[in-house]
Amino acid sequence: MDNSAEKYMQEALFEAKKAYLIDEVPIGAIVVHNGKIIGRGHNLREHSNVAMDHAEVIAIDEACRYLGSWRLEDCDLYVTIEPCLMCAGTIINSRIKRVFYGADDTKAGAAKSLYQVFADDRLNHQVELQSGIINTECSNIMKSFFKMKRKKRKEQRKK
Numbered sequence: 001m002d003n004s005a006e007k008y009m010q011e012a013l014f015e016a017k018k019a020y021l022i023d024e025v026p027i028g029a030i031v032v033h034n035g036k037i038i039g040r041g042h043n044l045r046e047h048s049n050v051a052m053d054h055a056e057v058i059a060i061d062e063a064c065r066y067l068g069s070w071r072l073e074d075c076d077l078y079v080t081i082e083p084c085l086m087c088a089g090t091i092i093n094s095r096i097k098r099v100f101y102g103a104d105d106t107k108a109g110a111a112k113s114l115y116q117v118f119a120d121d122r123l124n125h126q127v128e129l130q131s132g133i134i135n136t137e138c139s140n141i142m143k144s145f146f147k148m149k150r151k152k153r154k155e156q157r158k159k
Helices: 003-021 055-067 085-093 135-158
Strands: 028-033 036-042 075-081 098-103 128-130
Touching: 003 028, 003 036, 003 055, 003 075, 003 098, 003 135, 028 055, 036 055, 055 075, 055 085, 075 135, 098 135
Parallel strands: 075 098, 098 128
Antiparallel strands: 028 036, 028 075
């Protein structure tokens, strides 16, 4: 695996850690254009009460503003967890060239696990996909977060 993919995925993981610290599902994303990070995001849905505030959407929005265009044709997205259907749609509609992600999402993944949206040739844009980048770290932050949430819920029930 290429070192730059791991380096960029570490940046996405940094965003996921920000989400963890504010009690959001720890998913992070970055958009890269010509070797430069032009968009960053982490989940903010619980804080904003906006269903669309997923890491990928926030990073893509920032990248579009940076480039002054909704077309991100020469951009790559790095995200810690396999994108959901909403995020996959946003990725396709923004014309992102490649998506790199860490861990599969067997419950909601739209890139490989449940659906293979990026490879659907009926759509007007297909996205190159690479998965499993620093998979263990990306998976572990999610496991840790939900373990902590279950523990808190259990403690609440005892009170």
